[in-house]
Amino acid sequence: MRSMPATVQFRLQQLNRAFYRRFGQAYAEKRWRLQPGVARVLERVPHDARVLDAGCGHGLVLHGLAQRGFRGTYVGLEQSPGLLALARRHAPPGLQARFIPVDLNTPTWPPEAQGPFDVLLAFAVLHHIPGRAARRAVLRRLRARAARQSWLAVSVWLFWNSTRMRARRLPWSTVGLTPQQVEPGDMLLDWRHGGQGVRYVHLYTATTLADDLRAAGWRPHTLFLSDGEGGRLGLYALARPE
Numbered sequence: 001m002r003s004m005p006a007t008v009q010f011r012l013q014q015l016n017r018a019f020y021r022r023f024g025q026a027y028a029e030k031r032w033r034l035q036p037g038v039a040r041v042l043e044r045v046p047h048d049a050r051v052l053d054a055g056c057g058h059g060l061v062l063h064g065l066a067q068r069g070f071r072g073t074y075v076g077l078e079q080s081p082g083l084l085a086l087a088r089r090h091a092p093p094g095l096q097a098r099f100i101p102v103d104l105n106t107p108t109w110p111p112e113a114q115g116p117f118d119v120l121l122a123f124a125v126l127h128h129i130p131g132r133a134a135r136r137a138v139l140r141r142l143r144a145r146a147a148r149q150s151w152l153a154v155s156v157w158l159f160w161n162s163t164r165m166r167a168r169r170l171p172w173s174t175v176g177l178t179p180q181q182v183e184p185g186d187m188l189l190d191w192r193h194g195g196q197g198v199r200y201v202h203l204y205t206a207t208t209l210a211d212d213l214r215a216a217g218w219r220p221h222t223l224f225l226s227d228g229e230g231g232r233l234g235l236y237a238l239a240r241p242e
Contacts, residue, residue: 004131008181012130012200013105015175017079019199023191024058024082034064037226037236038123041153045119048072052117052145054104054138055125059087066092075112077102104138105129115145122154124234127202132183132212135202139216143241152218152239156204158225161232165189174198209237217242 042064045051049072053061056076065074074097078084087099100112120142129135142152159165170188172179175198185204191197206223213220218239227234
Protein backbone atom coordinates (compact mmCIF):
# COMPACT_ATOMS: atom_id res chain seq x y z
CA MET A 1 0.00 0.00 0.00
CA ARG A 2 1.19 3.52 -0.82
CA SER A 3 2.69 5.28 2.22
CA MET A 4 2.35 8.97 2.99
CA PRO A 5 5.62 10.94 2.84
CA ALA A 6 6.67 12.47 6.16
CA THR A 7 6.48 15.99 4.73
CA VAL A 8 2.86 15.46 3.67
CA GLN A 9 2.00 13.90 7.01
CA PHE A 10 3.41 16.96 8.78
CA ARG A 11 1.44 19.34 6.56
CA LEU A 12 -1.81 17.53 7.26
CA GLN A 13 -1.10 17.43 10.99
CA GLN A 14 -0.62 21.19 10.86
CA LEU A 15 -3.84 21.56 8.89
CA ASN A 16 -5.86 19.77 11.57
CA ARG A 17 -4.11 21.63 14.40
CA ALA A 18 -5.02 24.92 12.74
CA PHE A 19 -8.59 23.73 12.27
CA TYR A 20 -9.08 22.99 15.96
CA ARG A 21 -7.35 26.20 17.02
CA ARG A 22 -9.80 28.18 14.93
CA PHE A 23 -12.96 26.11 15.27
CA GLY A 24 -12.52 24.30 18.60
CA GLN A 25 -15.23 26.36 20.29
CA ALA A 26 -17.65 25.93 17.38
CA TYR A 27 -16.86 22.20 17.26
CA ALA A 28 -17.66 21.83 20.97
CA GLU A 29 -20.89 23.82 20.67
CA LYS A 30 -22.28 21.13 18.36
CA ARG A 31 -21.27 18.27 20.66
CA TRP A 32 -22.64 18.43 24.18
CA ARG A 33 -24.48 15.12 23.97
CA LEU A 34 -22.87 11.69 23.96
CA GLN A 35 -23.12 9.70 20.77
CA PRO A 36 -25.19 6.54 21.30
CA GLY A 37 -22.17 4.34 20.61
CA VAL A 38 -20.07 6.16 23.21
CA ALA A 39 -22.87 5.82 25.76
CA ARG A 40 -23.02 2.09 25.02
CA VAL A 41 -19.29 1.74 25.70
CA LEU A 42 -19.37 3.79 28.90
CA GLU A 43 -21.94 1.42 30.39
CA ARG A 44 -19.10 -1.17 30.45
CA VAL A 45 -16.65 0.98 32.42
CA PRO A 46 -16.27 -0.16 36.06
CA HIS A 47 -16.97 2.61 38.56
CA ASP A 48 -13.49 2.28 40.09
CA ALA A 49 -11.50 1.95 36.84
CA ARG A 50 -8.36 3.81 35.82
CA VAL A 51 -9.39 5.44 32.54
CA LEU A 52 -7.26 7.02 29.80
CA ASP A 53 -9.24 9.11 27.31
CA ALA A 54 -7.01 9.85 24.30
CA GLY A 55 -8.26 12.81 22.32
CA CYS A 56 -10.69 13.81 25.07
CA GLY A 57 -11.80 17.04 23.38
CA HIS A 58 -13.90 19.21 25.69
CA GLY A 59 -14.37 16.45 28.27
CA LEU A 60 -17.74 15.03 27.28
CA VAL A 61 -16.73 11.45 28.16
CA LEU A 62 -15.94 12.45 31.74
CA HIS A 63 -19.45 13.89 32.08
CA GLY A 64 -20.88 10.63 30.76
CA LEU A 65 -18.85 8.63 33.26
CA ALA A 66 -19.89 10.90 36.13
CA GLN A 67 -23.56 10.44 35.24
CA ARG A 68 -23.02 6.68 35.54
CA GLY A 69 -21.55 6.84 39.05
CA PHE A 70 -17.87 6.75 38.10
CA ARG A 71 -15.48 7.22 41.04
CA GLY A 72 -12.22 5.95 39.60
CA THR A 73 -9.34 7.95 38.16
CA TYR A 74 -9.52 9.66 34.78
CA VAL A 75 -6.80 11.15 32.57
CA GLY A 76 -7.83 13.01 29.42
CA LEU A 77 -5.30 13.82 26.68
CA GLU A 78 -5.92 16.63 24.19
CA GLN A 79 -3.70 18.76 21.94
CA SER A 80 -6.16 21.62 21.32
CA PRO A 81 -5.67 24.38 23.94
CA GLY A 82 -9.20 25.65 23.39
CA LEU A 83 -10.85 22.28 23.89
CA LEU A 84 -8.60 21.55 26.86
CA ALA A 85 -9.65 24.82 28.51
CA LEU A 86 -13.31 23.94 27.99
CA ALA A 87 -12.77 20.48 29.46
CA ARG A 88 -11.17 21.89 32.59
CA ARG A 89 -13.73 24.66 32.98
CA HIS A 90 -16.72 22.32 32.76
CA ALA A 91 -15.29 19.26 34.53
CA PRO A 92 -17.72 17.63 36.99
CA PRO A 93 -16.64 18.33 40.59
CA GLY A 94 -15.54 15.70 43.07
CA LEU A 95 -13.74 13.36 40.65
CA GLN A 96 -10.09 12.35 40.37
CA ALA A 97 -9.66 13.77 36.89
CA ARG A 98 -6.84 15.47 35.03
CA PHE A 99 -6.72 16.96 31.55
CA ILE A 100 -3.23 16.94 30.04
CA PRO A 101 -1.97 18.72 26.89
CA VAL A 102 -0.59 15.99 24.62
CA ASP A 103 -0.04 15.59 20.89
CA LEU A 104 -0.81 11.89 20.41
CA ASN A 105 1.66 11.79 17.51
CA THR A 106 4.62 12.46 19.80
CA PRO A 107 6.41 9.29 20.94
CA THR A 108 6.80 10.49 24.55
CA TRP A 109 3.73 11.21 26.68
CA PRO A 110 3.89 12.89 30.12
CA PRO A 111 4.17 10.89 33.37
CA GLU A 112 0.47 11.29 34.15
CA ALA A 113 -0.32 9.31 31.01
CA GLN A 114 2.02 6.37 31.62
CA GLY A 115 -0.51 4.06 33.27
CA PRO A 116 -1.23 1.27 33.58
CA PHE A 117 -4.90 1.90 32.79
CA ASP A 118 -7.84 -0.47 33.01
CA VAL A 119 -9.86 1.20 30.26
CA LEU A 120 -8.40 3.07 27.29
CA LEU A 121 -10.64 5.16 25.05
CA ALA A 122 -10.00 6.82 21.70
CA PHE A 123 -13.29 8.13 20.36
CA ALA A 124 -13.29 9.98 17.02
CA VAL A 125 -9.50 10.31 17.05
CA LEU A 126 -7.79 7.90 14.67
CA HIS A 127 -9.45 9.19 11.51
CA HIS A 128 -7.89 12.63 12.08
CA ILE A 129 -4.31 11.24 12.27
CA PRO A 130 -2.59 11.38 8.86
CA GLY A 131 -0.79 8.22 7.79
CA ARG A 132 -1.48 4.58 8.58
CA ALA A 133 1.90 4.14 10.26
CA ALA A 134 1.15 7.09 12.55
CA ARG A 135 -2.29 5.73 13.46
CA ARG A 136 -0.79 2.36 14.33
CA ALA A 137 1.90 4.09 16.40
CA VAL A 138 -0.80 5.79 18.49
CA LEU A 139 -2.51 2.44 19.04
CA ARG A 140 0.82 0.94 20.11
CA ARG A 141 1.32 3.78 22.62
CA LEU A 142 -2.07 2.98 24.07
CA ARG A 143 -1.15 -0.71 24.19
CA ALA A 144 2.00 0.14 26.16
CA ARG A 145 -0.20 1.76 28.84
CA ALA A 146 -2.67 -1.10 29.19
CA ALA A 147 -3.03 -3.10 32.38
CA ARG A 148 -3.10 -6.90 32.12
CA GLN A 149 -6.89 -7.20 32.13
CA SER A 150 -7.57 -3.90 30.37
CA TRP A 151 -9.63 -3.16 27.29
CA LEU A 152 -9.67 -0.54 24.57
CA ALA A 153 -12.58 1.14 22.82
CA VAL A 154 -12.09 3.17 19.65
CA SER A 155 -14.51 4.81 17.26
CA VAL A 156 -14.01 6.17 13.76
CA TRP A 157 -16.23 8.30 11.57
CA LEU A 158 -17.94 6.66 8.58
CA PHE A 159 -18.78 10.00 7.00
CA TRP A 160 -19.13 8.42 3.56
CA ASN A 161 -22.44 6.93 4.71
CA SER A 162 -23.85 10.46 4.77
CA THR A 163 -24.91 12.01 1.48
CA ARG A 164 -24.55 15.45 3.06
CA MET A 165 -20.95 14.80 4.15
CA ARG A 166 -19.98 13.25 0.81
CA ALA A 167 -20.94 16.57 -0.78
CA ARG A 168 -18.39 18.31 1.43
CA ARG A 169 -15.38 16.49 0.03
CA LEU A 170 -12.73 18.84 -1.34
CA PRO A 171 -10.01 18.19 -3.95
CA TRP A 172 -6.45 17.77 -2.68
CA SER A 173 -5.46 20.79 -4.74
CA THR A 174 -7.27 22.85 -2.06
CA VAL A 175 -4.19 22.41 0.12
CA GLY A 176 -1.62 22.13 -2.67
CA LEU A 177 -1.40 18.32 -2.72
CA THR A 178 -2.21 15.57 -5.22
CA PRO A 179 -4.01 12.23 -4.67
CA GLN A 180 -0.70 10.45 -5.29
CA GLN A 181 0.81 12.06 -2.17
CA VAL A 182 -1.75 10.62 0.25
CA GLU A 183 -2.97 7.14 1.13
CA PRO A 184 -6.14 5.28 0.03
CA GLY A 185 -9.10 6.45 2.10
CA ASP A 186 -7.61 9.88 2.86
CA MET A 187 -9.89 12.85 2.19
CA LEU A 188 -10.41 16.55 2.82
CA LEU A 189 -13.72 17.83 4.13
CA ASP A 190 -14.91 21.39 4.48
CA TRP A 191 -16.40 22.93 7.64
CA ARG A 192 -19.16 25.56 7.65
CA HIS A 193 -20.09 26.24 11.29
CA GLY A 194 -18.68 29.54 12.54
CA GLY A 195 -16.70 30.09 9.35
CA GLN A 196 -15.13 28.17 6.48
CA GLY A 197 -12.53 25.54 7.31
CA VAL A 198 -10.77 22.44 5.96
CA ARG A 199 -9.81 19.26 7.80
CA TYR A 200 -8.13 15.97 6.99
CA VAL A 201 -10.10 12.76 7.56
CA HIS A 202 -9.28 9.11 6.89
CA LEU A 203 -12.14 6.82 5.90
CA TYR A 204 -11.83 3.50 7.72
CA THR A 205 -13.53 0.19 6.99
CA ALA A 206 -14.15 -2.59 9.49
CA THR A 207 -11.29 -4.53 7.90
CA THR A 208 -8.72 -1.73 8.00
CA LEU A 209 -9.63 -0.82 11.58
CA ALA A 210 -9.25 -4.43 12.74
CA ASP A 211 -5.96 -4.70 10.83
CA ASP A 212 -4.56 -1.59 12.53
CA LEU A 213 -5.58 -2.86 15.96
CA ARG A 214 -3.93 -6.24 15.41
CA ALA A 215 -0.77 -4.64 14.05
CA ALA A 216 -0.54 -2.58 17.25
CA GLY A 217 -0.88 -5.54 19.63
CA TRP A 218 -4.63 -5.48 20.23
CA ARG A 219 -7.12 -8.30 19.69
CA PRO A 220 -10.45 -6.86 18.47
CA HIS A 221 -13.42 -8.91 19.62
CA THR A 222 -16.44 -6.66 19.01
CA LEU A 223 -17.21 -4.24 16.18
CA PHE A 224 -20.50 -2.41 15.82
CA LEU A 225 -22.11 0.50 13.99
CA SER A 226 -23.86 3.38 15.70
CA ASP A 227 -24.60 7.12 15.59
CA GLY A 228 -26.02 9.54 13.07
CA GLU A 229 -28.19 8.85 10.06
CA GLY A 230 -29.59 5.35 10.36
CA GLY A 231 -27.05 4.51 13.07
CA ARG A 232 -24.32 4.07 10.44
CA LEU A 233 -21.94 7.03 10.87
CA GLY A 234 -19.76 5.58 13.61
CA LEU A 235 -17.73 2.36 13.60
CA TYR A 236 -16.75 1.13 17.07
CA ALA A 237 -14.26 -1.54 18.06
CA LEU A 238 -13.57 -3.14 21.43
CA ALA A 239 -10.24 -4.89 21.88
CA ARG A 240 -8.03 -6.52 24.49
CA PRO A 241 -4.23 -6.67 24.63
CA GLU A 242 -2.66 -9.58 22.78
